Amino acid sequence: MGYREELDTPCLVVDLDRLEQNIAEMAAYARERGLALRPHIKTHKTAEIARLQRQHGVVGFTCAKLGEAEALADAGVLDDVLLAYQIVGEQKIRRLLALMERARVTVAVDGVEVAEALSRAVREAGKTLDVLIEVNTGLNRAGVEPGEPVLRLAREVVQMPGLRLRGLMTHEGHVGKARDAEELAEIACRAGQDMVDSAELLWREGIPVEVVSVGSTPAAFHTTAVPGITEMRPGTYVFYDNASFRFDRIGPDRCALRILTTVISRPAADRAVIDAGSKTLTMDPPPPDRRGHGYVVEHPEAVIVRLSEEHGVVELPPSARELRVGDRLEIIPNHVCPAVNLQDELFVVQGGRVIGTWPVLARGKVR
Numbered sequence: 001m002g003y004r005e006e007l008d009t010p011c012l013v014v015d016l017d018r019l020e021q022n023i024a025e026m027a028a029y030a031r032e033r034g035l036a037l038r039p040h041i042k043t044h045k046t047a048e049i050a051r052l053q054r055q056h057g058v059v060g061f062t063c064a065k066l067g068e069a070e071a072l073a074d075a076g077v078l079d080d081v082l083l084a085y086q087i088v089g090e091q092k093i094r095r096l097l098a099l100m101e102r103a104r105v106t107v108a109v110d111g112v113e114v115a116e117a118l119s120r121a122v123r124e125a126g127k128t129l130d131v132l133i134e135v136n137t138g139l140n141r142a143g144v145e146p147g148e149p150v151l152r153l154a155r156e157v158v159q160m161p162g163l164r165l166r167g168l169m170t171h172e173g174h175v176g177k178a179r180d181a182e183e184l185a186e187i188a189c190r191a192g193q194d195m196v197d198s199a200e201l202l203w204r205e206g207i208p209v210e211v212v213s214v215g216s217t218p219a220a221f222h223t224t225a226v227p228g229i230t231e232m233r234p235g236t237y238v239f240y241d242n243a244s245f246r247f248d249r250i251g252p253d254r255c256a257l258r259i260l261t262t263v264i265s266r267p268a269a270d271r272a273v274i275d276a277g278s279k280t281l282t283m284d285p286p287p288p289d290r291r292g293h294g295y296v297v298e299h300p301e302a303v304i305v306r307l308s309e310e311h312g313v314v315e316l317p318p319s320a321r322e323l324r325v326g327d328r329l330e331i332i333p334n335h336v337c338p339a340v341n342l343q344d345e346l347f348v349v350q351g352g353r354v355i356g357t358w359p360v361l362a363r364g365k366v367r
Helices: 016-033 047-055 066-074 090-099 112-125 148-157 173-177 181-204 336-341
Strands: 011-015 061-063 080-086 104-109 129-134 163-169 211-214 257-268 271-274 303-307 312-315 328-332 345-350 353-359
Touching: 011 016, 016 047, 016 345, 047 353, 061 066, 066 080, 066 090, 080 129, 090 104, 090 112, 104 112, 112 129, 112 148, 112 163, 129 148, 148 163, 148 181, 163 181, 173 181, 181 211, 257 336
Parallel strands: 011 345, 061 080, 080 104, 104 129, 129 163, 163 211
Antiparallel strands: 011 257, 257 271, 257 328, 271 312, 303 312, 345 353
16 A cells, blocks of 8 residues: 555655655755755754754755754753744743753844843853844845845944854745746845845855855755855755746656645536645745646646635646545645644655654644
């Protein structure tokens, strides 16, 4: 019996061979370009995949939230972490100080107020905390603007006791709006150049910059081509998702994680209902040139047009009208990271059979 018949649905299935190929490819690219590889843990949230990444020479990991880092440190797979997030409030600062007892920790800052609070806390604790200034290269989320604003903040941070400014970081996630491969490359390279130019501004001021860190799987092979980038922080590359094969660098066959689902109703010739709804597929929208709530592997022209909590409504093309109740389908999610965060475990398959179950240790660690 193969995994499609063996497993109950809906569930997340990870093909081990594809996973290892994806991990090895990104590690080889980083080595060839002399880049430090610090992957983001938010995509898989598992100790087993972190171990695979460590085997391929990562320098450490990236986390958004302290809870993710704590969970992976508890599992013994995290000893060097960038918290690519603003650490704000007494509760979180206490947890940060405790984490520093177990791992080398670097945190992001994008303002004087956050940096001053960290400085006071680590000074009182007799510690030194590494920091990176977060730069807004176009996503317009957190981060200080490139150029002079980066320099002004750096001047402040280097004067704060207990803080050691190591460099700059950005998340160039706005490449997702690109309409074609050329535009993606242009946006990514512009972000990379903004980072390098900002770093050079600090150097001219006499402020050393050890790390110039960028982070985005879609942009990974473009931003990092800018001379002066030192570190990359991709996340979704371990699995890839529906946004990853828009421009044909890879195809759906490289997507290591699929959502296995069952057809539970065939109420009309052109409509099927599956047992994966918003609590499985998430409500993340498709990339600009796609429709629906995920990519149906067996029937790419089918469209998951509507989700309720536990139901997915699929609009069927003529080629899929033979689907029956009980048939299984595999869905590549629009955004794999929140899909993983909704599940307790990943079912690992190889050669068509289940070979293991990996717990999603950092599931729900949003604090």
